[in-house]
Amino acid sequence: MAYETIIVEIEDEVALIRLNRPEALNALNATLLDELSAALTEADRNDKVRCIVLTGSEKAFAAGADIKEMAQKSFVDAYGGDLFGPQIDTISRIRKPIIAAVSGYALGGGCELAMACDFIIAAENAKFGQPEINLGVIAGIGGTQRLTRFVGKSKAMDMNLTGRFMDAAEAERSGLVSRVVPTPKLVSEALSAARKIAEKSQISVMAAKESVNRSYETTLREGLLFERRAFQSMFATEDQKEGMAAFLEKREAQFRDR
């Protein structure tokens, strides 16, 4: 499918989705968000895709929601039209793993989009921020909720109230990103992580993703029970037999997602 604001390439069972509005630092307008939701949904359904990498340009992962498009919206437009709601909900329902590969600015909706992915690999030049306060609004798609869970109340308050940016080193120290890599190697490192995930049993990958995500939604007791039941259910799969047999026979496992 041809898109106007994103580029999708599929290779070695990994879908690489690039945000592509360089003239606006990948600001998230309605077209881009609709196209991104459609591309992610398509990748989720495509049997040839086992992991997804979402990236931007070297200068910007995404500089936030498109301010030009938002500036004249009324309360009725925003609330009545559930501004950004359907697209961000679609992204958070994708079952295959999504790695955000962030270079340059990830601000406002850009930071929130990265946090809606499963984990973030950052380039050394990455800058994260929730500067919506400077525009007379607040974060609207995760900047007060997901960010607080990632970095804690103090830093989340600091970023949301002052609008200051966090560099890659601070983001790694704070638990916002899983690792920092040299800027020119960002996409190759993210693709290599994605290929590693693509080699695993897709059933256990999905169960692990669902189980980690459950930890954000429930109590520890309920989360531990969910994890234990999911773990126990893996014993109904051929991949569990194969994985454990391969270890004992000192060979590579050949998973068949069954």
Ligand SMILES: CC(C)=CC(=O)SCCNC(=O)CCNC(=O)[C@H](O)C(C)(C)COP(=O)(O)OP(=O)(O)OC[C@H]1O[C@@H](n2cnc3c(N)ncnc32)[C@H](O)[C@@H]1OP(=O)(O)O
């Ligand atoms: C999702 C929700 C709920 C809210 C939001 O996300 S609100 C948006 C939050 N983001 C921001 O406030 C960041 C806005 N951008 C900047 O502060 C700066 O552009 C920068 C610090 C990221 C980069 O500054 P730099 O001087 O290097 O580049 P610019 O000349 O400012 O930008 C180049 C080009 O891109 C346009 N641009 C940048 N960000 C946005 C945006 N969020 N929406 C629309 N357009 C954006 C910028 O206007 C300029 O275009 P022109 O050359 O046509 O002026």
